[in-house]
Amino acid sequence: MYLDKKIADSIYYVGVNDRQKELFENYLPLPYGVSYNSYLIVDEKVVLIDTVDVAFADLFFRQADAVLQGRAIDYLVVDHMEPDHAGAIGLLTQRYPNIKIVGNKNTFDFLKGYFAVNPENLVEVADGGTLNIGQRTLSFHTAPMVHWPEVMVTYEPSEQILFSADAFGTFGALNGSFRDNELDLTPFWSDMRRYYACIVGKYGPQVQKAIQKLSGLPLRTVCPTHGPVWSSHFSEVLARYDQWSKYETETGLVIAYGSMYGNTQLMAEAIARGAVDSGLHHIVMHNVSKSDASYILSDIFQYKGLIIGAPTYMNGIYPLVASLLHKIEERGIKNRIFGCFGGHTWADAAVKRLNTFAETMKWENVGAVANLRGFSTETECYNLGKAVAEKLLA
Ligand SMILES: Cc1cc2nc3c(=O)[nH]c(=O)nc-3n(C[C@H](O)[C@H](O)[C@H](O)COP(=O)(O)O)c2cc1C
Ligand SMILES: [Fe+2]
Ligand SMILES: [Fe+2]
Structure with missing residues (x-):
């Protein structure tokens, strides 16, 4: 069955819903589940932004295959090394032995510890670094401690899409759509605050830094690694993250x-x-x-x-x-x-x-x-x- 995965021209959602796991990081209840989001950009080169929890690798590869129709993935961008996103890297590199992996110095320090990767396939980018993939040039921006030290976000300028890693994410699986304007957001707002408080709540100053740093980028769509893809409601999400990271209250x-x-x-x-x-x-x-x-x-x-x-x-x-x-x-x-x-x-x-x-x-x-x-x-x-x-x- 064909499921609509298109976010924008040549950009696709290939994430998965986890409705089985009881406890995120083995201690945080997931009454509404959680999604591990991953994205494909199909240009002259094919770029995958992050993977998913390894338990969902099979479903994930089937989703990606449905979009790719036989094309190979040229690049994996690793925005975050936590296993809920990096978990399938080992299987991905087995499938695509020549895939180039894009990350920063910290990413690669972590990556080399957890996975056997060919050093020749690593493409290191600095803060503000870019990668041309054909019609588009992606840029990479570090966001340390949102929620690990190696975290970076990836920007696609022609569609003004930010792939924001854990930032602007939330618990809650996606009920029938990844688009914020097609979902009932009611359960997400409270679970987003719980996600924020438990996952990045310690790093308010770093979240503030990231918000300031990204404020110069025009944004039409924000694609986090958990929860809905934000377009219609991003300003509300940003306002909430801004409030919580300043420890502002009601x-x-x-x-x-x-x-x-x-x-x-x-x-x-x-x-x-x-x-x-x-x-x-x-x-x-x-x-x-x-x-x-x-x-x-x-x-x-x-x-x-x-x-x-x-x-x-x-x-x-x-x-x-x-x-x-x-x-x-x-x-x-x-x-x-x-x-x-x-x-x-x-x-x-x-x-x-x-x-x-x-x-x-x-x-x-x-x-x-x-x-x-x-x-x-x-x-x-x-x-x-x-x-x-x-x-x-x-
Ligand atoms: C297992 C246990 C250990 C306790 N240890 C102390 C203690 O070390 N010092 C003390 O003054 N009271 C101690 N108490 C008494 C309680 O603190 C006190 O009864 C309190 O009012 C109980 O509140 P609660 O009814 O909300 O449980 C202990 C009570 C229990 C059941
Ligand atoms: Fe994380
Ligand atoms: Fe995550």
């Missing part, structure tokens, strides 16, 4: 807590009530034992307010909350209005840890409530919720 509050026997949870309920009574209506509550951390991080990237609670556990903080704190620290999340709470029976460690955490993050800590042996701290909690909400609404 007015709202995340309350994330751990609780074994319900005491800490009761504190969380009182905090939420206080926040609502102050007029704050965007409140998300997460029980860390139930919500996957990727969803909590995604909401933390959205909202300016964050209140975290945990019981003291074996002289430390409840382990699932410890793990959440680690994930937040790793991402260097800036500029939050914070509060904390927790319970203990003989000596508090959790609230101490949460106060230290706020200092490390250089956040404004509005208040802490430590509950001893379940004695009611409802009023203190309610007031903490109110105080944080008032700051957020000020």
